[in-house]
Amino acid sequence: MYRKSSKPLISAREINERLDTLGKDVAAFGCDIVITVLSGGFIFSADICKRIATPKLQLAFIRASSYGSGTESSGNLKITGLENIDIRGKKVLVIDDILDTGNTMFGIKQALAGMGAKEIKTCVLLDKPARRTADITADFAGFEIENKFVVGYGLDYAGDYRTFPEIWTMEEDDGK
Ligand code: IMP
Ligand code: MG
Numbered sequence: 001m002y003r004k005s006s007k008p009l010i011s012a013r014e015i016n017e018r019l020d021t022l023g024k025d026v027a028a029f030g031c032d033i034v035i036t037v038l039s040g041g042f043i044f045s046a047d048i049c050k051r052i053a054t055p056k057l058q059l060a061f062i063r064a065s066s067y068g069s070g071t072e073s074s075g076n077l078k079i080t081g082l083e084n085i086d087i088r089g090k091k092v093l094v095i096d097d098i099l100d101t102g103n104t105m106f107g108i109k110q111a112l113a114g115m116g117a118k119e120i121k122t123c124v125l126l127d128k129p130a131r132r133t134a135d136i137t138a139d140f141a142g143f144e145i146e147n148k149f150v151v152g153y154g155l156d157y158a159g160d161y162r163t164f165p166e167i168w169t170m171e172e173d174d175g176k
Helices: 012-029 042-049 103-113
Strands: 002-004 033-038 058-065 078-080 091-099 119-127 140-144 168-172
Touching (some): 012 042, 012 091, 012 119, 033 042, 078 103, 091 103, 103 119
Parallel strands (some): 033 091, 091 119
Antiparallel strands (some): 002 168, 058 078
């Protein structure tokens, strides 16, 4: 069993301040379309997209699941929602909540690679480099964190805690 820590790892204020600087960097990329990975990426993506206020920016949404629940994924990646997205000749920004093992973002980039994009960049709120197994780094990342399971600001533990405005760690509950 896990339970939420008593103090946030990253406060809402720290997130908001980082969004302003990261948003400027991301806006400078000048993407044509943002592809958001649901569900975890939705809050972060909304906040970043508000900082790329250009008239022609298109939004698309995909799901990536590795049949995991709890704190471990199974590694069997399934991506849905790509069928109706046209990225030919476009600069694409893929937004997800976290780069953990990197398998999800690696798989998404591979799936997008054959679809004719002009350029593909990736953006995550959190980067957990200690867990990386796939050969991938994020082009834009909000915060580097240590190897802890985190929730809030879109990230969940078995579906819970997504709407908390801060990032919290989940700690092993020893029953005491
Ligand atoms: P990956 O290991 O980089 O493929 O990450 C897969 C997915 O697992 C991410 O998109 C997140 O949705 C989820 N995930 C990874 N680490 C955490 C975490 O610490 N908290 C909540 N979800 C996580
Ligand atoms: Mg996810």
